[in-house]
Amino acid sequence: MKIAFIGGHLTPALAVYEELLKKDKSLSIVYFGRLNTFSGDKGLSLEYKVFSSFKNVFFVNLISGRFNRHLSLDNILIPFRFMVAFFQSFYWLFVYRPKVIISFGGYLSVPVVFSGFIQSIPIVSHEQTLNLGLSNKINAFFSKKMCVSWPSVLKRIKGDNIVLTGLPLRSAILKPESHEIYSQLKKENLPIVFITGGNQGSHFINNLVKDALAELLVGYVLIHQVGVSEKYHDLQKIEEEIRKLPGILQKRYIIKQHFSPDEIGGIYLVSDIVVGRSGINTVSELLYLKKKAILIPLPFSAAKEQQENAKLLEGAGLAIVLNQYQTSKKTLIETLFKIQSLKINTRVYVEYENLFPKASKKIADEIWQLIK
Numbered sequence: 001m002k003i004a005f006i007g008g009h010l011t012p013a014l015a016v017y018e019e020l021l022k023k024d025k026s027l028s029i030v031y032f033g034r035l036n037t038f039s040g041d042k043g044l045s046l047e048y049k050v051f052s053s054f055k056n057v058f059f060v061n062l063i064s065g066r067f068n069r070h071l072s073l074d075n076i077l078i079p080f081r082f083m084v085a086f087f088q089s090f091y092w093l094f095v096y097r098p099k100v101i102i103s104f105g106g107y108l109s110v111p112v113v114f115s116g117f118i119q120s121i122p123i124v125s126h127e128q129t130l131n132l133g134l135s136n137k138i139n140a141f142f143s144k145k146m147c148v149s150w151p152s153v154l155k156r157i158k159g160d161n162i163v164l165t166g167l168p169l170r171s172a173i174l175k176p177e178s179h180e181i182y183s184q185l186k187k188e189n190l191p192i193v194f195i196t197g198g199n200q201g202s203h204f205i206n207n208l209v210k211d212a213l214a215e216l217l218v219g220y221v222l223i224h225q226v227g228v229s230e231k232y233h234d235l236q237k238i239e240e241e242i243r244k245l246p247g248i249l250q251k252r253y254i255i256k257q258h259f260s261p262d263e264i265g266g267i268y269l270v271s272d273i274v275v276g277r278s279g280i281n282t283v284s285e286l287l288y289l290k291k292k293a294i295l296i297p298l299p300f301s302a303a304k305e306q307q308e309n310a311k312l313l314e315g316a317g318l319a320i321v322l323n324q325y326q327t328s329k330k331t332l333i334e335t336l337f338k339i340q341s342l343k344i345n346t347r348v349y350v351e352y353e354n355l356f357p358k359a360s361k362k363i364a365d366e367i368w369q370l371i372k
Helices: 011-022 046-051 073-096 109-118 132-141 180-188 203-219 234-242 261-270 281-289 304-317 329-341 346-355 357-372
Strands: 002-006 028-033 057-061 098-104 123-127 143-149 162-164 194-198 223-227 255-257 271-274 292-295 319-321
Touching: 002 011, 002 073, 002 109, 011 046, 011 073, 028 046, 028 073, 028 132, 028 281, 028 292, 046 057, 057 073, 073 109, 098 109, 098 357, 109 123, 123 357, 132 271, 180 223, 180 261, 180 329, 194 203, 194 255, 194 357, 203 223, 203 234, 203 329, 271 281, 271 329, 281 304, 281 346, 292 304, 292 329, 304 319, 319 329
Parallel strands: 002 028, 002 098, 028 057, 098 123, 123 143, 143 162, 194 223, 194 271, 223 255, 271 292, 292 319
Antiparallel strands: none
16 A cells, blocks of 8 residues: 655654554555755754655655745745755656545645645545644645544534644654653752753753753753754754763753654653643643643744644643743742642643543544545
8 A cells, every 4th residue: 555645744644654554564655755854954854864764765855945924035035946846746646546635734734735636636634733724725725535633623614624633743742652861860859850942953952951951950951852952053062062971960861862662652651750841742741741840932933833833732731831031940940849749630630631541543534535
């Protein structure tokens, strides 16, 4: 069975991929995504590293452009990049002839969805966020099924093709298993803090932690994902700071560019607090696992998306939300102390907890119905 995936959001794509493999072990996939983390960064994207490692996946590096909501010279090139991406995707879809296209939104998806529609290939799109994104507003017109993650989206879009499925979470999140190397950190008898800026990483959060390392490691064990972006060389700079610390503090700190899907379940299992951005996948994982978090939303996210995501977790009694422009290492240390007294808001939590466990299966069922 041949299927096309359009990346952009790795976590739900992996979750649905896992579910589809249960239905058909001989699955063959052409994956449209980004080779690099972002424009101007030489670091390989995580979606490329993960999906290109699978024997049954052919990865296509799609050349397209993101529309900047502020005035930018890059916006002038968008029509040309869109046309390149359209002809790229049209060619590979024509050659590969997938039975269905699965889109996970983002600016990369539009040219692929449009070229697939022209070739009469059925399309299933999925929206992860609390509000329908610009790309998926376009994709909804061409999709046989538009799967959404949250009830709030149903109020903003109508149609017979709209289905509430919930947000797919990886099996490592739904059923986390202990991992020996992280379980041993409990022996320190200190709270364990998982720090992450998402797959790409957050230069601001990485710098914040680097400046506060000595103070933090006195009272906490840290597990730190710096992200795959190589633009600022955060990993190397932080490792230089670590070497200046006493050996006893160095043992309380684990740092990597990225933790594998197998590792992440074990990390969440042992972590008492999470510090990070508020992308919808991170917020959903924290909500499902009932993890307390300090969230620092990306201040320039589209339509203040990350701020809205953070409010969701804050309303559930699981997060303290900080403003990036008002956050220092002192603020971080003080907030780590405060967060331990947070209490979950059961009423809010119950409203959302059932959105995650069966989401991958619901989307896979929609895909299979189209194929049949």
